Amino acid sequence: MKQQSPVSLRFYILFTVFTWFGTSLIFAQTKHTVSGYITTLSSGEALSSAKVYVPALNKGALSNSYGFYSLTLPAGIHEVEFRYSGCPTVRKTLDLSAQDVTMNIELGLKDGEKSFDEVVVNGKKGDNVNSTKMGQIELDIEQIKRLPAFMGEVDVIKTIQLLPGVSSVSEGGQGFYVRGGGPDQNLVLLDEGVVYNAAHLFGFFSVFNSDAVKSVNLIKGGMPANYGGRMSSVLEVNMNEGNKKRFGVKGGIGLISSRLTVEGPLKKDKGSFIISGRRTYIDVLAKAAISDTSPFAGSGYFFYDLNAKFNYQLGEKDRIFFSGxxxxxxxxxxxxxxxxxxxxPWGNGIAAFRWNHLFSSKLFMNVTATFTDYKFKFGSKQDEFKIEFLSGIQDYSTKVDFSYYPNDRHRIKWGANHIYHVFTPSSVSAAQDSIVFNTGNAQKLYSHEEAIYLMDEFDANDRLRINAGLRYTAFQHVGSFTRYVKGDISKPDTTITYGKGDLIKFYHGLEPRISFRYLTGEHSSIKGGYAYNYQFVHLTSLSAVSLPTDIWYPTTDIAKPEKGFQASLGYFQNFFDDKLETSVEVYYKxxxxxxxxxxxxxxxxNVNDNTDNLLVFGEGWAYGAEFFIKKATGKFTGWIGYTWAKTERRFPDINNGKIYPAKYDRRHDLSVVGMYQFNDQWTISSSFIxxxxxxxxxxxxxxxxDQNLLFNYxxxxxxxxxxxxxxxxxxxxYDKAYKTKTDPATGKEIEVKKKLRNNVAISIYNVYSRANPFxxxxxxxxxxxxGDFKLTVKQVSLFPIIPSVTWNFEF
Amino acid sequence: MEFRVLIFLCGLLVLNSCTKEVKIDIPGYEKQLVVDGSIREGEPPIVLLSTTQNIYAPTDISAYLASFVSDAVVTISDGTNTVTLSKVCTDNLPPGTEPYAEAIFGMSIQELQALPSPLCVYTSFDPSIFGQIGKTYTLTISHQGKTYTSATKIETPVGLDYLNWKPEANAPTLGNLYGFMTDNPNTSDNFMWEMKHIGDPFYSKPFGPFFNDQFFNGLAFEFTLYNPMSFNDSTYTESERGFFREGDTVVLRLSKLGKAEYQFFDKKYNQIFSSGSPFATPINIPSNIQGGALGVWAGFSAWSDTVICLP
Structure with missing residues (x-):
């Protein structure tokens, strides 16, 4: 095969960039741009994926995750529509004859105004057919809140597990598998900060407090070039920004935990804050059950989380966000x-600072600096003997992303990022009285990960839209570091020591990404995608189920970067004016x-050793077909997802080198979700898996x-x-949200929103108490x-039927 | 040890879960020879042979007895002498060997003699092949056309600096034993510890009898030893278990063994401890037998000390 030389590759990239920019300049001579931010009318929060549409030209654009949009149109006067699901459409007549126009739009209902619109479920109407996004689903948090919740805890991850191509690791588990990839192959982001362990209580609850979450976006295939570092999927969770118009409090009291959220303006319409906390009281209940004189007094468990976010508009062109x-x-x-x-104890700490800057109506920049800290500790004491095990990760990340909208046909993005990883996969200390045992040095591993990318989503013609991108990624494993070189069983180990900053190993590579959409009709399209990914962090697990003891380990001189590709093809067809969405996707990974x-x-x-000396390396593949039917509007909404899949692994040093199924290889996966809104006060929902x-x-x-019974696996x-x-x-x-009041101005009776609104959610988990295998x-x-010796295979099941009730309030 | 505790703690989570028996297909059973062989300083080699049984095979006494192998040819060589081991069966034990048979099979002599068919071990009473420190012993087994081999060395024993009994502050008639060890920094040492009351025919193993100097290589330190006999002695109350009584005379045996043999026993006890836990990895115990058999051929050298439990 002919190899592309680096010089010609660089030339190609430069040529492509210049072509794009040149094209935009030509267009700029006869076109003007309308741009601005789209926010909600009630709270001033940014609306992502709101549609800006010119019916006469059949041209449109979507707002980005910060609510910014830019649409370049031919010079002239245009009727422009601003649309968002569940909001009345706003129409504006804009004069773009001579110059660009900045138009900030507020969509939705005023606080207190009553909506008569029908319920609209996730996704944007018709967007599934029109966009190049494949295997991508955006979930609305309000929709997630309406679904049955395990022990009353609304959970974004359990909801995405109801989507085709996504499986849970185990009963109630938080880890999820996407299209045959491992749980470490999912990039989980909270306001762009990486979440390494998204689970509480050994995986039964997620770290995402639903009151603090604004939106959830899952990319399970056709990953665009602006994402990287993981092979299977991206789960983006965005936190609420806080109400810019008025102060508010909301919360809930549930079976195992309570929540409280406070939000309000820092300065009206300029900035806002939100602080949200949640804590379980399992320990309080346990304390009541275990007396102070009990030998087990002092045993217990609890978890808590705290979310905080501040944002401020510094001027027309600059906005800053701080999330924690x-x-x-x-x-x-x-x-x-x-x-x-x-x-x-174990847990995550994440801090993210973001700065949005508008260079022009066509060029948007976001700079992000994040710090992620994940720690797991286990300490025990038996009389005078103490032992402590620590593992953790610290990531210091900086990133810049540019979005450029040269004309109505191209949406260009480019950017770069750098992450400094500090991994502590295993640190053990032990002591007996004053004697400190030799458990080896705390193994810390240092590495740099960088990437640059360029992508363009462009309309080749009215039917064909292509999203093409290229990502270059690099990784350096650096010192200080001690490599244990293991001899055979008869020889002692030796070590190689690297100094601080010494380059131990360098990896790099290109990740081409391409996806397309071809409209086969007004309500149907064919989509395809190919994505190549490198992954430089690995999650290694010794147990059959996910545990916080699972060790994150970086790429080293021994552990090479995981790399893989996914190719997918799908047919999308909507019926009844986009009210019923259907799709079939096939993939190979x-x-x-x-x-x-x-x-x-x-x-x-791994005491006195490197963890990667205990690792073995192999390959895997997965393929499958996903079928999805969704009713997005009306009183009755929901979806049916079915996946047929096969996932296999081959490791030379496992299973005698023979192919074996992955532990989450599932041939059939079906989920049926339905919601029915009887009236303003009652909603029922159900899900079946x-x-x-x-x-x-x-x-x-x-x-x-030696008289011990042993097993051979x-x-x-x-x-x-x-x-x-x-x-x-x-x-x-739902308590009646509105009360009748006489308008003093007109004397007429009007409906106004109550200050205190509340609802009671009753859930029944596992209605027919199926004893599912854990x-x-x-x-x-x-x-x-x-003569009574007996060997039996036993199945352990965790959760029988579990009813729960949660009271939620808001004022 | 700490990870076993962690696994145990995680296991608490599923204490209240529902458990039921299920019938499920477990493919892949293959019959394999199992070797349980050992040689100690000054003692004859003892080799017990059996075969693996299907997980769904009958588990009555006949099936258990049928799993033992008595038609193999077993030889031991120390590099100079090669001896073919004899088959010694429970229905024809040489005088004075009954207590050994009881210890090997874990049954009283009456129970052994009441079995419907005898159990056999391979051994030799030729003193030239009795275990000696520093020698490597090669085991060769021929069975049903296949040959299995292994080698083990009897290492130089290592002892403690002292062993003391100290009473508990709140229960002065009970106490723990405290040993002091100075570990050689230049050797990688693997140990097994056992105890018995003086006069007992055999030693009792604690819950985790095997350890190595991975954590304390080159250190000098004091450590606690609990009473493993108390857990099988009905005269001990629940609160007395683990302690030595004032006036007891006990013997500690600290045996040294090789790395491959240690790995077998370490993994074996990990499997025993974690069996049935969803949080543990399925562990196949690594054998030091070549040729496709399971089990171990282990040489032990022993250091022992007797202590009277007095303040």
Whole structure:
């Protein structure tokens, strides 16, 4: 195959850039631009994906995540529509005969104004057919709140698990698999800050407090070039900005936790803040159950999280945002009689600063600086012996993104980012009285990750839209670092030491991305996409289920970057004036340099060693077909998603090098979600899930050694658990939001919004109390000599039917 | 140890979960030879052979007995002498070997003799092949046309600097044993510890009898030892378990073993401890037997000390 030389490649890029810019200049001679921000009328918060549309020309544009839009039109007077789901359309006549126009628009209803519009579910009407986005779904938080919630805790991640192509790791688990990729292959972002562990309580709840969340966007295929660092998906969670017009309080009291949110203007229509907190009271309930004299007094568990966000408009061209998140789980165990105690805190801290600047009506810039800190600690004390295990990640990230709208046909983005990673995969310390044991140095790994990208979404003609991009990514593993070189069993280990800043290994590569949409009719299109990705961080797990003890490990001289591609093709067809959306997508994903622990590796094995010495590397692939039907409008809304998929792995050092199914290989995955709004006061919803059982590795045989019964395990993931299915229902009662009042001006009776609004959500999880498999194990009982020895395979199920009730309020 | 505790704590989460028996297809069973062999300083080699059983195979006493192998040819070589081991069965034990048979099979001599078919071990009473410090012993097994081999060395034993009993402040008739060890920084040491009351025929193993100097290489330190016998002794109350009583005379045996053998036992106890936990990885115990058999051939050297539990 002919290799493209770097020089010719650079030339090609420059040529393409100049072509785009040149084209825009030509167009600029006869066209003008309308630009501005689209915000909500009630709170002043930015509206993303609001549509700016000129019916006469059939031209339009969408606002970005900061609400900014730019649409270049031929010189003249135009009737422009501003649309957003659930909001009355605003029409403006704009004179673009001589100059560009800045038009900031507020959409929606005034606070207190009553809406008679029908409910509109997620997504933007017709957008699924028109956009080049493939495998991308935007969920509205209000819609998520209407769905049944496990123990009353509204959960964005459990909702995305109801979408085709997305599977949960286990019963109630937060980790999710997208199109056969591992849970570490999902880039989870909270206001652009990376969330490494998005779960509380071993995965049963997500770290995202629904009161603080504005929108959720999942990209499961056709990842655009402005995203990178993960191979499978991007889950973008955006926090509310806070109300710029008035102060407000909202909260909720649930079965296991309570929430409180305060928001308001820093300066009316200029800036706002929101502070939101949540805490569980499982520990309080446990304290009531365990007396002070109990040997287990002092044992308990709780989690909390705090979200805060501030934004301020410095002028017409500059806006700044500061977002923060801090959440922690704390698990304590005490056995006073046994002289044993343990504590296990873990959690994330994220801080993000963003600056938006408008260079012109066509050029938008966003600069982001984020800091992410994830820590896990386990400490235990047995009499005078103490041991502590620490692992964590710190990311210092800076990023700049430019959006350029040269004309109505091109939407160009380019940018760069840098991340300085500090990984502490494993740090163990142990002491007995004053004696400190030798557990090796705390293993810290330092690395730099950089990327630059350029992409253009352009309309080749009225039917064909292409999003083409190229991302160049690089990674340097740097010192200080100690490499343990393992000898064979008879030789001692040796070490190689690298100084601070020494370059240990450099990786780099190009990631081409392309997707297209071809309109086959007014309400139908064919879409395709190809994306190539590098991933420089790996999540390594020793257990069958996700745990906070799972170790994040960077690419090193031994652990190579994971890389893979995904190709997808889909047909999208809407019916009944876009009220019913349908799609069929097929995909194939190939992945290399995937990471697993060696067979038989144990967590303690990495003491006085590098974790990557315990890793083995292999490849994987996944393919499948996804079918999706969604009713987006009307009193009855919902969707049906079905996925047929196959996911396999091949590691030379696992399973004797033979192909084996991934543990989340699921042939069939069905989800049915429905919501019905009876009236302003009552909404019911229901969801049903059916999935092929997960795979696992069980012992195929037993034997006896020194009077101990031992097991010999069979081929990796060769056993499949029973299928998983579950029905959840919920009903939400809303207090009447409006009261009748006599208008003193007119003397007529009018309806005004109540200051205090509240609702009660009742959910029933697992309505028919299906005992779904969480895991299986082989149990032994009895004695050979007594003749009652028995080996049985047992299934553990976690959650039977669980009703819950949550009271939510807002004023 | 700390990770076992962590796994245990995580396991608490599912304490209230629902557990039921299920019938599920577990493919891939393959019959394999299992070797349970050891040789100690001054003692004869002992090799017990059996085969793996399908997870769904019958588990009555006949099936258990049928899993033992008695038609193999087993030889031991120390590089100079090569001895073919004899088969010694429970229905024809040489006089004086009954307690050994009880210890090996975990049954009383009456129970052993009541079995419908005898159990056999391979051993030799030829003193030339009794274990000696510093020697490497090669095991060769021929069974059903296949040959299995392994080698183990009896390492130089390592002892403690002292072993003391100290009473508990709030229960002065009970106490723990405290040992002091000075570890050699130039060697990688793997240990097994056991205890017995003086006069007992055999040692009792604690819950986790194997450890190595990974954490304390080159250090001198004091550590606590609990009473493993108390957990199988009905005269101990619940609150006494783990402690030594004032006036007890106990013997500590600290055995040294090789790295491959240690890995077998370390993984074995990890499997025993974590079996059934969803938070643990399925561990296949690494064997030091070549040829496709499971199990271990291990040489032990022992250091022992007797202590009277008095303040």
């Amino acid at each position: 998140y801090y959440g922690k789980d704390v698990f304590t165990f005490a056995d006073r009689e046994g002289g044993f105690s343990a504590d296990m 190939g992945m290399k340099n995937m990471v697993e622990f060696k067979e038989g590796a144990l967590p303690g094995d 059916y999935a092929t059982g997960n795979t696992l590795t069980l012992p195929t045989s037993w034997y006896v050694q 069979g081929a990796r993931n060769s056993t499949r658990m029973a299928p998983y299915h579950r029905l959840d229902i919920s009903a939400t009662w 895991f299986l194990f082989v149990d032994n009982d009895g004695d050979f000599l007594n």
